Amino acid sequence: MSPRFSRRDFTKFSLAASAAMLAGVRGAAAATPKGEPIRIGVLHSLSGTMAISETTLKDVILMLVELQNRKGGVLGRPLEAVVVDPASNWPLFAEKARQLLAVDKVASVFGCWTSVSRKSVLPVFEELNGILFYPVQYEGQECSRNVFYTGAAPNQQAIPAVDYLLSADGGGAKRFALIGTDYVYPRTTNQILQNYLKSKGIADADIMVNYTPFGQSDWQTIVSQLKAFGSAGKKTAVVSTINGDANVPFYKELGAQGISATDIPVMAFSVGEEELAGMDTKPLVGQLAAWNYFESIDSPANKSFIKEWHDYTKNPKRTTNDPMEASYIGFNLWVQAVEKVGSTDHDKVIDAMVGLKQANLTGGTAQVLPNHHITKPVYIGEIQDDGQFNVVWQTPKEVPGMAWSPYVPETKNLIGDWTRPVSCGNYDTVKKACLGAKHG
């Protein structure tokens, strides 16, 4: 155990520059690529509340850089990762992004986790014409020319998940509790879901919405409210957008009050393998999660990715998760685009991205769409007692990501299309007009 952590935390503690040098030296040691290195930025929190999730993504990008350099780099030149630590501090994200783009002149940036951090860096990327690969599932309603959204949009996670709960296999739920942490992602997602459920004939009285503060640790009242809500004689399901640390006490309280997945299933959008690693999953067996990737999916690409990850981290127990796959897809798409245009010029790369295809880790293909989202398969997994997910349902083919939700009245006519002649992130298909510079 200890070598892994001491090594990782050493990296975390060391300055951004030295981490970058470390990566550079590693690249040089393999030494086929030559010439001036191409720099890419890694903008993930390495300290603060989000470090628990984002540190892993930093490690993934460093691993991918190492693998790419071993394969000969990009355009024959080595890649060099510039790692900065925005420290879970949203304004600091914007400052660090500016530093990466203006001072370090990176060719692209891989970063952000929370929507608020993405909103914070968005003006910087648009002003300095940078490229950001955003690898986390999010609430949609955004389409910037400078961002590639490789995580799921709501129609690639939330909507199929609710469809599953409505289906016979999912229990045929007729009543829904939408429980979330109080910030932009749960609120937007729940607004979309409420409208969607109504369009499926679910009455207002059968939808309960509840928000809790970040880090909520006492769930007694809310779980008993759920229990009461579930006793109206209709099959009830919970859709959880609870974030981060608050999940463990929530599931523990469900267990303590004797609610099992067969009584009231909980469908989570933010609980992955990494979060389960800290939980005793026996009381959670059968609880659900919707993602575009699960570690347990049996495909050759996934197997070799997991093996590379274990080798890189020197820890055979490290889990893999959905945002890691999204980082993998984003990184490889960027490499493809650069190789295609033979340059790291931002405008050329952005234009070359649309239409590119990259095999994902679960046996399908991710294709970049004109709205800078990608196609993704959707999986529903049930938690097992070993902390892994067992896939019980999946979409027959990849679902194209939609930037704007058709279930929100203000955005139902909007599309994003960054190819000519439209070249607009919020094009109104009824008015046949671009609504202008504000895309988020």
Added chain:
Amino acid sequence: MAEFAMSGPAALSGRKMRNGVRGIFAAVLLSLLFIQPHNARADEDVFAGLATTQFNTIASSVDQIAQQGGPRALPVLRALADRKLFATREGDGLFIRTDSGWEDARSGASATPDEETLRPVRVNNRVRLAVAAAEAELELVSGTPAERQASAMLFYQRHDPAMLPAIDKALSKTDDVTLKNTLQDARAAALLSPGAPVSDAQAQQQAVAKLKAAGGLDARGVLAQASTSEALDPATRKAAEAAVSSIDFKLKLWGFGQDAFYGLSLGSVLLLAAMGLAITFGVMGVINMAHGELMMIGAYTTWLTQKAVLSVAPALGSFSLVLAIPAAFLVCGALGIVIERGLIRFLYGRPLETLLATWGLSLILQQVIRSLFGPTNVAVTTPPWLSGSFHLGGIEVTIDRLAIMIFAVVVMAGLMLVLRRTPLGLEMRAVTQNRRMAALMGIRTARVDALTFGLGSGIAGLAGVAVSQIDNVSPNLGQSYIIDSFLVVVFGGVGNLWGTLAAAATLGVGGKALEPLVGAVSGKILLLVLVILYIQRHPRGMFPLRGRGVES
């Protein structure tokens, strides 16, 4: 499904047909089994469905296994639920993984299948539900009294009309009053559920009355559904509606008790978190920002103890928590003494420097733990004897929370005893009330300071043990408790343990009373505003210390 429609009795698996025929069918089969218990020809191979990959086929196969009964039904179903049932990738071979090897699912004979060709039988919630129902159906006939009661309870909660024949059969066979009562509730619930056989108005109203008497959320669910069901007599619907509002009223009254329990439970967590601080900050006057990290280390000690016990004596694993209590106290107490001797004693009388130094210390401790054990949560399991809940009237009491309440009271009483009845306590009080006088009396004040700080830190460790049962155990654990701890101590009155108790209970009950009214987010804000207003009027808290020593 399609494969199944071909095969004999299974063709009846259409739900409606099955409901009607199921009882007779089961009875016939049972009688067949009694005559020829091992006649392979009489029992259709109902197990074959398990070897498919379709969830609905597996679920209906489970139903059929339950109907057919037989000696292999329960072992196979249990293996399925535990994910120990494997099917061959080709054909319909089924094997159960046992501790020593494999056995054939159909016969129970030990077997040596080629493991390469096996895959686990798929399970989802639908299959799990079918297995639970099937197990209940089988155990109701052949289980121990406790299993029968649990099965009857499950029948009640499921209220599936298809279970009616099984319920009637069990009713005719039992003399146990409790079991009979539960079964009658289950029967009433099933009669009112959709798909129940047509019954007369009188029977329906009896069922409504039975459920009304049973009360509780399960009865409410059935009645609420019955009050809108077209299949029932209009008078029944009306009675059901009345019963729902009667149950709702009772639930509302019990709800106050339930909120009080939640409040006291939250209060006891706050009390545990604040008690150590009440010593270090309240009694000694040290603004200890690393208090939360001492709790975090207590929680990690619990985790380590659990790991150690599991590796040395796995059988005692569920009692590791008992061992963790002294371990956490000693580890955190010793750490506290080191902190006091190494850092805090140089800073007495300089509150700002103490605040900064202990805050820095808290960051160091967090990072040390992060480097040693990783940034992610570690899993502290809740032992079986602390899991679950029981009903006290209409109040649901969760056992882990109850244990924490009792633990908080015991720690509080122990702390009081130490302070009031031991020489160490006397010295502590003497030193904090008048340091120079105490020194002149021959008390080694430096030693007392170290021990007092150690005591406060040890209690923080105990709080960590409790918190590990209900919250994340991660390097960030302390941060979420430090603010609440200071709030409780200041609100209660610095230096007064009874004040800490009163403040913890007030904040807990107040918070839980507000939460259902205005929601968790606004409830928390409102509570903080109220506390601020209170502190403005009463800067020394609810129970201020009085006397000459206070002003200095």
